[in-house]
Amino acid sequence: MTHDPAAMTRDLSTLPAQRPSLYRLAADGRSLDFLFAQCPACQALSFPANAPGCMHCGQAIDASAQVLRPGGGTLLEYVTLHLALAPGLPVPGIVGDIRIADRVVQQGLIAVDDESRLHPGMALRARAQPLASGDGYGCVFVPDRQAAQ
Amino acid sequence: MSHWIDGNGGVYVAGIGLHRYQFPTQTPYTHLGLTAVRAALADAGLAWQQVQSAYIGTTSIGMAAGPVMLRHLGAGGLAVMQVENASASGSFAFRQACIEVTHGISDVVLALGVDKHGDGRRAANKDGLEHLSDSATIPAVKFALMARSYLRERGAGAEAMARVAVKNHGNAARNPYAQLRKPRTLEQVLAATKVVGDLTVPQCCPRGEGAAAVLLVSGHALGRLGLERKRCVRVRASCANSERHQHPERSEGHQCPERSERHQPPERSQGHQHPERSAPGAPRHGASAIELVRSSAQAALEQAGIAATQLDLLELHDAFSVEELLYSEAIGLCAPGEGPAYLERGDSQIGGRCAINASGGLLGMGHPLGPTGIGQIVEITRQLRGAAEGRQHPGARWGMAHMIGLGAVAIAHVLSA
Numbered sequence: 310m311t312h313d314p315a316a317m318t319r320d321l322s323t324l325p326a327q328r329p330s331l332y333r334l335a336a337d338g339r340s341l342d343f344l345f346a347q348c349p350a351c352q353a354l355s356f357p358a359n360a361p362g363c364m365h366c367g368q369a370i371d372a373s374a375q376v377l378r379p380g381g382g383t384l385l386e387y388v389t390l391h392l393a394l395a396p397g398l399p400v401p402g403i404v405g406d407i408r409i410a411d412r413v414v415q416q417g418l419i420a421v422d423d424e425s426r427l428h429p430g431m432a433l434r435a436r437a438q439p440l441a442s443g444d445g446y447g448c449v450f451v452p453d454r455q456a457a458q
Numbered sequence: 459m460s461h462w463i464d465g466n467g468g469v470y471v472a473g474i475g476l477h478r479y480q481f482p483t484q485t486p487y488t489h490l491g492l493t494a495v496r497a498a499l500a501d502a503g504l505a506w507q508q509v510q511s512a513y514i515g516t517t518s519i520g521m522a523a524g525p526v527m528l529r530h531l532g533a534g535g536l537a538v539m540q541v542e543n544a545s546a547s548g549s550f551a552f553r554q555a556c557i558e559v560t561h562g563i564s565d566v567v568l569a570l571g572v573d574k575h576g577d578g579r580r581a582a583n584k585d586g587l588e589h590l591s592d593s594a595t596i597p598a599v600k601f602a603l604m605a606r607s608y609l610r611e612r613g614a615g616a617e618a619m620a621r622v623a624v625k626n627h628g629n630a631a632r633n634p635y636a637q638l639r640k641p642r643t644l645e646q647v648l649a650a651t652k653v654v655g656d657l658t659v660p661q662c663c664p665r666g667e668g669a670a671a672v673l674l675v676s677g678h679a680l681g682r683l684g685l686e687r688k689r690c691v692r693v694r695a696s697c698a699n700s701e702r703h704q705h706p707e708r709s710e711g712h713q714c715p716e717r718s719e720r721h722q723p724p725e726r727s728q729g730h731q732h733p734e735r736s737a738p739g740a741p742r743h744g745a746s747a748i749e750l751v752r753s754s755a756q757a758a759l760e761q762a763g764i765a766a767t768q769l770d771l772l773e774l775h776d777a778f779s780v781e782e783l784l785y786s787e788a789i790g791l792c793a794p795g796e797g798p799a800y801l802e803r804g805d806s807q808i809g810g811r812c813a814i815n816a817s818g819g820l821l822g823m824g825h826p827l828g829p830t831g832i833g834q835i836v837e838i839t840r841q842l843r844g845a846a847e848g849r850q851h852p853g854a855r856w857g858m859a860h861m862i863g864l865g866a867v868a869i870a871h872v873l874s875a
């Protein structure tokens with residue numbers, strides 16, 4: 310699933326997001342913006358945005374608190390998945406814990422061929438990835454070359 | 459200082475029973491559970507009609523397993539309650555039974571764990587919230603990530619945690635109730651099929667079925683019931699809590715992840731003095747899960763009035779090999795960073811300083827969920843009685859059963875001879 314040349318040129322803007330409660334296509338037609346909820350009490354970001362309470366202070370939050378931010382973050386740790394532990398996960402594939410906002414960590418699929426291209430602390434950005442079924446796009450993380458420069 | 463656990467003359471484990479843990483079969487859960495209950499009654503020398511209340515720990519059987527099963531022992535009219543708390547279901551059933559006894563509600567209470575291999579449906583998958591990756595709720599992935607950070611921070615190789623599997627499969631081979639009874643060498647564990655990260659198949663616990671039962675009796679009733687005090691084991695502490703943070707990294711003290719994670723302190727002995735960590739010693743990644751274990755164990759040790767280093771026995775949640783290293787440090791058997799050395803020196807072997815998972819643990823004895831926590835109590839009771847034939851830890855006086863469950867919850871019990 311990592312390097313599909315056709316995927317790099319395909320127009321994704323006509324496809325639906327696999328998980329619209331989490332992300333949507335960014336203006337560049339390739340990156341993803343993440344949907345967060347910003348707490349009215351402590352101002353911190355929570356994810357996913359439709360959580361019924363702030364994950365930091367517990368304040369009740371609703372749809373009015375939703376904000377879009379460029380999807381990406383800092384890679385904290387990563388491993389290779391060798392066995393299919395759940396349907397839909399690539400095997401072998403790399404999963405990592407990624408800090409996508411201050412005190413917000415999510416697991417994500419990382420679209421690189423092997424672990425040697427990764428190290429903890431590196432910047433990643435979220436990219437749209439066409440689903441094999443052809444009926445939408447999902448989310449993968451790739452090294453953020455811009456941030457690395 | 460007097461604690462609630464000392465009420466009603468204290469609470470004693472007077473009878474223990476098991477149905478062997480095994481791979482899934484067509485055996486009805488009633489047969490599994492009744493085998494364990496009858497064994498516990500016979501062990502205690504009590505009649506079913508003397509039992510006043512029962513707590514049933516189970517995750518996957520369905521509603522109201524208790525009455526359906528227990529009516530085959532003869533109608534007793536007792537109170538019956540089902541307890542579900544994922545991996546810790548049996549541990550929490552045991553805790554409820556302790557509370558009922560020490561508060562003087564009943565003098566004789568059954569705690570039973572029984573389970574069949576279920577479909578693994580979880581509340582976490584029904585909360586209406588999506589994840590970026592479907593791996594987010596898979597425990598093996600979470601622990602493989604924690605293992606990777608732990609090994610990197612300790613400057614240890616994958617063999618450090620593979621040795622946990624070697625020890626625990628070896629212990630299980632000496633336990634007739636264990637699901638897996640084959641000793642394994644380090645080479646076999648390392649060469650086995652990889653699951654995720656550095657975890658191979660023998661480093662991940664098997665799922666299955668089984669049952670474990672204990673009969674709890676108040677100190678005040680021991681004499682009236684004609685029970686021998688020296689065959690009974692006293693419960694000295696019962697403490698439970700849940701995770702404080704939802705995210706797997708510490709919320710402070712991580713301003714410089716590249717430096718603290720990529721350039722490892724070479725000396726293991728100095729690992730716990732790393733200046734960039736906010737709490738000395740704890741692995742940075744997965745810190746909230748470690749803190750959960752530390753705080754629950756610490757509270758139980760304080761309630762029991764002993765230090766961790768006084769424990770002779772420790773049964774803990776080794777669903778994945780790395781957990782035993784993480785928790786032996788968190789519970790305080792050894793200093794932060796010393797987990798691999800503690801194991802390699804033989805300190806956690808039967809006959810060592812503190813036998814960890816003498817039963818074989820979740821890796822070897824098995825992890826049928828409902829029974830697991832009560833099976834830990836059964837093992838510790840057997841050991842404290844000096845009756846663990848073939849795997850007896852010599853001179854055992856103090857034991858701790860520690861369990862965690864999805865969510866995450868933790869629970870610790872301390873028992874003494």
Ligand SMILES: [Zn+2]
Binds near residue numbers: 350364365
């Ligand atoms: Zn808040």
